[in-house]
Amino acid sequence: MSKRVLVTGFAGSIGVHVLCHIMTNTDWVFVGTDSLRHKGLSDRVAMVLEAHPDWRPRLEVIVHDLTAPFSAMTIKKMGKIDYIINLASLSDVQASIDDPVPFVRNNVEIALNTLELARVLKPQVFVQITTDEVFGPSSEDYRCAEWDPIVPSNPYSASKAAQECFAIAYWRTYGVPLMIVTFMNQLGECQQGGKFPVIVQRKVMAGETVQIHGTPGNIGSRYYLHSRNGADALLWLLRNVTPNLHQEGQIDRPFRVNVVGDAKLDNLELAQMIAGMLGKPLHYEFVGASDTRPGHDASYSLCGNKLRELGWTAPVPFEESLRNVIEWQIQHPEWLDV
Ligand SMILES: NC(=O)c1ccc[n+]([C@@H]2O[C@H](COP(=O)([O-])OP(=O)(O)OC[C@H]3O[C@@H](n4cnc5c(N)ncnc54)[C@H](O)[C@@H]3O)[C@@H](O)[C@H]2O)c1
Numbered sequence: 203m204s205k206r207v208l209v210t211g212f213a214g215s216i217g218v219h220v221l222c223h224i225m226t227n228t229d230w231v232f233v234g235t236d237s238l239r240h241k242g243l244s245d246r247v248a249m250v251l252e253a254h255p256d257w258r259p260r261l262e263v264i265v266h267d268l269t270a271p272f273s274a275m276t277i278k279k280m281g282k283i284d285y286i287i288n289l290a291s292l293s294d295v296q297a298s299i300d301d302p303v304p305f306v307r308n309n310v311e312i313a314l315n316t317l318e319l320a321r322v323l324k325p326q327v328f329v330q331i332t333t334d335e336v337f338g339p340s341s342e343d344y345r346c347a348e349w350d351p352i353v354p355s356n357p358y359s360a361s362k363a364a365q366e367c368f369a370i371a372y373w374r375t376y377g378v379p380l381m382i383v384t385f386m387n388q389l390g391e392c393q394q395g396g397k398f399p400v401i402v403q404r405k406v407m408a409g410e411t412v413q414i415h416g417t418p419g420n421i422g423s424r425y426y427l428h429s430r431n432g433a434d435a436l437l438w439l440l441r442n443v444t445p446n447l448h449q450e451g452q453i454d455r456p457f458r459v460n461v462v463g464d465a466k467l468d469n470l471e472l473a474q475m476i477a478g479m480l481g482k483p484l485h486y487e488f489v490g491a492s493d494t495r496p497g498h499d500a501s502y503s504l505c506g507n508k509l510r511e512l513g514w515t516a517p518v519p520f521e522e523s524l525r526n527v528i529e530w531q532i533q534h535p536e537w538l539d540v
Contacts, residue, residue, distance in 0.1 A: 391537070415498075
């Protein structure tokens with residue numbers, strides 16, 4: 203019998219790549235849930251299904267706002283679920299700074315309601331997706347390891363840390379078979395138009411000036427990972443790793459792993475790469491250093507050794523991924539403005 207995977211936030215930037223990757227590489231049934239009113243777009247799902255009508259029988263969609271629990275009737279309809287991947291979150295740092303309380307409540311309630319669902323459905327694995335931002339800013343020469351201290355800088359990263367904390371508590375108290383998977387900055391087709399790589403492409407194509415936060419020699423940097431590579435890591439983990447369960451005095455924390463891309467770039471280097479691939483000049487200006495934007499960290503950095511040693515490597519190199527995204531966005535200019 204085919205496995206059944208439930209993915210929250212599946213109509214988001216990353217979720218749609220998880221959908222495509224699981225559909226392409228498994229015979230699983232994909233139960234996708236999203237509110238479709240917190241940045242999830244039905245257009246993403248519609249586009250995928252138009253291109254792959256044969257996937258329809260394996261996709262079950264539940265439109266649901268995870269600030270409320272699922273009803274008993276909906277849970278019954280979900281049936282057996284082998285894996286839950288909890289991707290849903292609000293994730294815009296500036297929005298979290300502008301209006302923190304509803305933002306944080308949303309993300310905490312998502313965690314609680316999805317964990318409560320796991321208590322009923324008892325999946326083999328519950329994946330909580332988190333972000334490198336929970337560790338706070340990293341210095342130039344340091345890469346955060348899986349269990350480094352969590353020191354979030356803004357309400358978004360604090361809300362992700364809170365999601366992790368509840369997931370660990372449910373692992374310990376209720377035996378939820380948890381894996382915490384830490385992603386870093388992602389890029390991909392159909393991503394939100396407010397993401398830096400999309401802004402750069404839009405501005406370079408229009409001959410406009412790109413703003414680079416920082417000052418010469420002090421520019422924020424990130425590792426970038428294509429969302430399809432991130433989805434590949436998730437599928438690899440589901441197939442190859444059995445989560446630890448809590449054992450008093452022996453196992454005191456769940457399985458946790460960083461998923462790291464192969465390229466660390468500062469924002470100017472990334473903008474230059476994108477302009478180069480577009481064959482157009484980059485006009486740019488520096489704007490206020492990070493210390494003028496409270497809560498915004500200049501740099502993040504994760505150590506990817508653990509997953510590499512377990513045996514996973516990203517299938518598509520960063521430069522090829524970036525080129526594919528840029529070419530796809532040229533073919534689909536409507537996605538530069540979402
Ligand atoms: N994009 C990145 O670079 C990045 C990096 C690290 C971690 N993450 C994490 O990955 C996950 C997915 O991020 P993304 O970039 O795809 O974001 P996104 O905003 O594109 O997608 C998030 C999805 O969650 C859904 N959602 C939010 N609140 C909801 C609610 N109350 N009920 C139901 N659905 C709700 C949204 O509708 C959306 O579809 C998030 O947990 C984010 O914290 C993202």
